[in-house]
Amino acid sequence: MNLEGALAHRDNRPVGAYCSIERALDVLSTRSAMLVLREAFYGATRFEEFAARADLTDATTAARLRDLVRTGILDTRPYQEPGQRRRHEYVLTPAGNDLMPALFALLQWANRHDPPPYPPQLTHHHCGQPVSIEARCEAGHPVTTDDITVTAAGPFGLDDPIAPDG
């Protein structure tokens, strides 16, 4: 892995302010957030589904759903069952849907390195082949960690590329 630009840690300066990973963690760094998100991908839409399937308390479920709605990952949609009062259900926004690779990359990793008794398998619904989460460049090449260069324009300029591993 090579680092260039603002990401080069000159003087061991913290990179946080410019780091997208930290921004993602602001929303997803808690266990309950990831579990609620998992259930959204698995098809849950109602409060009780989230709480029961993710095995969280009502209070935690309510707090996490609120956070995920506030940050634009879930959206509430009103619905009304016959004879019932008006309620709302929780659905993934496009931004929420875009978290699929992140969530399933974790699933894939644990499947490989710390598999549960009955590892969940991901399959392409149309062709039946296994699905994997992988890094790939626009030219179509599979990419390993060592093949990646990280660059960022920034106030420190681009004139001082540093490759910590090289």
Place this chain on the structure above:
Amino acid sequence: MNLEGALAHRDNRPVGAYCSIERALDVLSTRSAMLVLREAFYGATRFEEFAARADLTDATTAARLRDLVRTGILDTRPYQEPGQRRRHEYVLTPAGNDLMPALFALLQWANRHDPPPYPPQLTHHHCGQPVSIEARCEAGHPVTTDDITVTAAGPFGLDDPIAPDG
């Protein structure tokens, strides 16, 4: 998304015991763990590098490094600089390296949906093309959330596929 087998939430039973995502979260659900991991990918190997770059206290850094070594994501390697006493550095194991897609999927997501002032870009070192983390089946098809079927053999049997969204 379709669910089959043990992952079908019959009776809204918690799926946790069989879920790889939870197992991954056991190691990575804290902010500091992800930040230490990020620095490992960015080339940090020594205690002070981790602490300074991730902007964590010494105590947190020490605890997280210990956890990540214990869970097989980092390994310690002895080294000795001339005139210095023997120390050790922290390097990614193969299992740790395998977390690259998970970490960069988060980076990619925040780059798209909550970009920092200077978003870090991932580039294929060999061909110069942008790198993305994506779901793809073995036949080579790009796969969206709706194209994925999740299956798991389990004690509940495979005789009751449920597709919550269909």
Place this chain on the structure above:
DNA sequence: CGGCATCCTGTATGATACTG
């Protein structure tokens, strides 16, 4: 059913000081 309020415990993390 779909939440919210309150209390309580455990943990994540920072600040500071200390050790080898």
Place this chain on the structure above:
DNA sequence: CAGTATCATACAGGATGCCG
């Protein structure tokens, strides 16, 4: 440099009960 020890704070999350 590479940590450990101690204290203090904030938050995650469970248990319980309330409310429309």
